[in-house]
């Protein structure tokens with residue numbers, strides 16, 4: 001015995017940005033990991049005097065950040081990437097996406113599409129995603145196989161599909177799935193699709209279960225002007241007002257998009273403690289509108305970032321979402337100090353974890369949390385010089401610079417190589433679906 005503490009892994013890096021405490025950058029530090037948990041963060045010079053690790057990884061030109069959390073996606077929609085571009089949301093759904101889903105989406109489609117999404121997300125530094133899609137058991141299986149952390153959507157929509165016949169059937173299937181999986185990397189959210197596809201009765205039913213089980217509700221809300229118009233015409237209320245009346249507004253609500261908000265609505269969201277999943281790329285590509293992120297953040301609302309699905313983005317790239325969120329907040333508020341780099345990093349990590357009720361487990365690099373870690377390699381000429389690594393991560397770097405990813409201490413990406421998924425197999429399965437979808441498409 002040499003008096004050193006035995007641990008599984010020691011990661012030494014040039015910089016560590018732990019997110020908690022806020023705006024800290026640690027130079028030449030190390031993270032000690034044992035049994036998937038962060039045991040210690042200490043100066044690299046002291047680490048070898050205190051710990052004996054089975055594996056030591058030295059990252060001389062890298063920054064370590066908490067794994068990125070994609071707070072809103074439809075992972076399996078990677079298989080429809082680039083299939084329906086340049087049309088607005090309602091036409092996109094009604095004319096292109098729903099008919100195609102109706103024809104092709106089954107359990108195997110969701111398994112293959114979600115595996116493809118996991119590969120893309122791991123390569124882009126994402127360690128956790130919040131999903132909403134049909135056949136969520138396939139999503140759970142794909143997430144487990146990839147080693148990622150995932151919040152699985154117990155999806156509900158008030159029309160029949162190959163997955164479920166009616167709202168009660170969707171709900172029963174989601175609850176069964178939740179009972180079936182007691183996996184340390186999986187959590188569950190209720191996922192009613194949107195105010196224009198879910199009835200009052202269904203929302204009330206979901207709320208009853210969500211309160212009983214203290215489980216988040218993940219829903220699209222205030223995505224477009226059309227959604228607000230349709231709601232006013234059919235109920236006399238704006239969508240958020242309707243959800244307030246139904247009792248849906250609470251700290252358990254993850255409201256996705258939230259464009260076209262009045263000042264009163266921003267106050268309401270804050271008052272009820274709801275979280276927002278901001279999806280800047282999807283909002284711009286579908287011309288849905290702009291979320292008023294600067295006033296929302298000023299109000300103190302918890303805002304995370306999401307990519308939405310690859311059929312409306314068309315990437316699952318959280319570096320892109322961080323950069324766009326920061327730039328859009330500045331452009332729309334007319335204030336260059338709106339949404340600085342450290343705040344964008346927090347949105348893409350800790351805020352997402354808090355929205356999902358996972359803030360005690362992941363989202364920052366502190367002792368006792370899971371070792372969900374992303375390493376970014378700063379050796380490229382495009383990152384030179386580096387005065388401030390937080391600035392580079394948001395404004396300069398891209399996902400191509402992600403070199404290593406760990407979830408719960410397990411390495412999923414090593415020097416840009418996937419450890420749990422086989423890219424050749426993914427290409428093969430994707431080509432199969434592309435052929436089938438292309439054959440039935442009118443394009």
Ligand SMILES: CSC[C@H]1O[C@@H](n2cnc3c(O)ncnc32)[C@H](O)[C@@H]1O
Pocket residue numbers: 074089093097098101132133134155156157193194220223282308309312
């Ligand atoms: C009921 S499973 C999810 C459902 O949502 C559709 N979808 C994907 N992206 C969006 C979006 O931005 N707004 C609304 N609905 C979206 C997806 O195609 C599935 O049908």
Ligand SMILES: [Zn+2]
Pocket residue numbers: 072073074220256308309
């Ligand atoms: Zn969406």
